[in-house]
Amino acid sequence: MSRKLWSGVVGVAVALAVGGLIMLLQGYEPVSAYGALFQLSLAGAGPLATTLKNSVPLILTGLSASVAFASGPINLGQPGQLVFGALAATLVGIYLPLPAGLAVPLLLAAGIAGGALWSGVAAFLRQAFGMSEFIVTLMLNMIADFFTAWAIAYPFMDRKAFSPMTLPIAGGGWMPDLGPLSASVLVMLAAAAIVWFVFRRWRAGYEWRMTGQNSVFARLGGCDIDRNFWAIMLVTGALAGLAGALVVMGGPHRFIKGLGANYAWDGIMIAIMANNGILGTIVYGVFIAAIQTGALGMELITNVPSEIAQVLEAVLVLVIVATREYANVFLDRMAARRQAKGRSA
């Protein structure tokens, strides 16, 4: 744990330094830019609540990627699963106007089902025909993108809107705010708690983790690899779908063009930074959300384009991963040296 923390801190520091250097080269003031960035994303209840709300889709897709990668399946289909979940939740929200007490759980379930359906397609192609889920999920992302773009431009389009979007969902499906905090955050935390419990405490989660570390060992130990593959794909698709539902229910309340944005790819990056750990995914998810949230405000104050957030993120993931792997080599060497000294003394 301390090693993880150490490499994370060093990684973040180096990445921020590199980002500062990029800003300096462009003629901006990095200190005031970073100041504005974190002021607007972490200082005070309002900015913090916004950051937490923005972290919801990042953390959920991050958890999806973490669980998948740690268990073996290379599910890179979170972007497609997210938009399918969002579309499913939107359609139920439009055509089934129910009171909030019923609509919210129903829409969440629809999002979960939509995401699981799309990851289920990938799982089916893998299990029935042996097609590698790695390329399949990537291709399904593109197909899902075009399919939802079609759905909101033709059958479900709001005729009065200027750009492709659906009608708004009924008011009962809107995610309520609890003070400044969106209820989406609570749903995300509940989902994270369930994932943690299943993954770290349940037999199923133990089997998944064993399969991820050594599938031969897991199979010889009596795990049903095929059933576990299905379960992992469906669960991780469901998480991404839930993220999609929450994006719709907490934000524009309808499916608008470009809704999925980069949430899911950011989630995948977060999973990689966190080395597929659940707690780490949450921590890095909030951190990345803070950068993205603050970058928008930073642009207004310091003229640094908010797109710098994307560059910072990529630098972060590279530096954090390299630091972690390099730190392990370095610390192992130190430990070996210390041992050798102890023996000779």
Add this chain to the structure above:
Amino acid sequence: MNVLIGLITGMISGATPILLAALGGALTFYAGVFNIAMEGMMLMAAFFAVLGSFLFHSWLAGLAFAILGSLALAAIFIFFSVKLKTDEFVTGIALNLFALGTTTYLLRQIFKVKGVFTSKAIVPVPAIHIPYVENIPFLGPIVSGRNLIVYLAALATIACTYLVFRTRYGLRLRAAGYNAASLDSSGVLASRIRTQSLLACAVLCGLGGAFLSLGYVTLFAENMTAGRGWISLAAVILVDGHPVGIAIISLLFGFFDGLGLFLQNYRVAPQFTAMVPYIATLAALYVYARRGRGRRGMKL
């Protein structure tokens, strides 16, 4: 007749960027690098091609910039995965996102636009008209009058086949992937071969990206590679890296790409026609999986 010629030239245009990227991917595949950064390399190249052509009003400068942009990404890849031994998959994913972020940021920073940049000052890569050949009926308009990069792609296919299977260097390249330790022990550093394969891949992806933004169309759009790098990775996996196989697969994808555009004339929604190449990739993967169960593939 004209429709047929249009379909074939459309197929060639659609195939070119995928072919170039996949040839680059094949070189790294043989060298044993799990390189999934072709998408990012092409995207960087597409942006810098427009930048170079715009700044110097010359397509040659565009090509040079494209290759440099792509090489910059390869240099980062080499630094992290070959030098620091960071996981190749993770590095590739991060670099693809880095390319997306950087090009979006620079588009905003240099050209002050979001989404798409186009300008009359961007000089596209010219089409080459071959004298005499262009007068041959049917074949003439197909073989002649293509973009310069199309011919380069055809040459690159032949060059890669020769390099990989007929030269000492090709043997070393394949040895680096097949058994790096024995190559090392014979006095040739596998890590050096891998570095070189990544640089070569970057040059080919550079041409592929330049074709997208200075050949196919004359503009840069955010994320304009639209998964072509991933399709090229699929092509590499499907034929185990063989350059001729890659050329055939790329033409097939090019055909479906062109078919998608063609179907738009028949009132099929554009979103569905745009899906066609990705569905074709899935179909190709299906055939591959049926044919070669249990055969060696990439380490997936």
